Amino acid sequence: MSIENYKLAAARHALEFVEPRMRLGLGTGSTAALFVRLLGEKVREGLEVCCVPTSEETRALAASASIPLTTLDETPLLDLTIDGADEIDGELRLIKGGGGALLREKIVATASDRMIVIADASKRVDKLGAFPLPVEAVPFGITATRNMIEMLAADSGCHGEITLRYGGDGKPFVTDGGNYIFDCAFGRLDDPESLDEALKFIPGVVENGLFLGIADAAIIAGPDGVTVIEASYGESQEAV
Known part of the structure; x- marks a missing residue:
């Protein structure tokens, strides 16, 4: 099948x-x-x-x-x-x-x-993380928000490429709520709870894809x- x-x-x-x-x-x-x-x-x-x-x-x-x-x-x-x-x-x-x-x-x-x-x-x-973690963020101050994601993720032991998602039209992908999405290739997440808590501290982050x-x-x-x-x-x- x-x-x-x-x-x-x-x-x-x-x-x-x-x-x-x-x-x-x-x-x-x-x-x-x-x-x-x-x-x-x-x-x-x-x-x-x-x-x-x-x-x-x-x-x-x-x-x-x-x-x-x-x-x-x-x-x-x-x-x-x-x-x-x-x-x-x-x-x-x-x-x-x-x-x-x-x-x-x-x-x-x-x-x-x-x-x-x-x-x-x-x-x-067995472990989350092979799929890049989506993080939804407001467009205002998007570069500052990206930097904060990188810094606080590193404090949680997560490192990897953080890229802004683009649509087929070559423009940033926009969610139904009017926000942007970062795809974070952190790899294996040994402590997803810690990363989830860290991302919640960032004002520009609306939500992340950890359920x-x-x-x-x-x-x-x-x-x-x-x-x-x-x-x-x-x-x-x-x-x-």
Whole structure:
């Protein structure tokens, strides 16, 4: 099977956690998009749900699939968020933000009673960091903010290239919130909690792509089938 087939398998398995009249958060990215399309099929068959998208891209996709949408202002408490990840470690710590929606993704996830991550097996890692960490920052003072990221990351033992993300038009990538993103190639993160705390001290940083203690479960699909990993106070328990 291909990576796309594994993504589809994970997305399809996630539908089993969706119950009628749930308030759902809809993630952003290729795997989350597959889930949205599958959910749209269930909605057209009569499933009643109300959903908050984590990006304008997901909003457009969900609307095209006839999925009822709301906002966190109208529905501030959600039952479940289904989203993808760029990396997942054994404690269900995540790196997210490859699609540029990390701020809204984190807001929606933390407004939910439960967050389930869906991914193919290639996203599972022993240590976070092979995927560059996205850090969202306000455009004002962007160079000063970059320097602060470099300095405080170094204090946390993290070193590597910090690059401003650009779009296909050759201009800085702009998030739905009007911010920029730095991609930080720090490599192996031995203490992601320390780095997360350090980045929170920087006024120009809006959010970073470390999702720590947020995911409640992960659905991983690969050559060995679909595995569900449940978070449990820093440990993980697996069930097929």
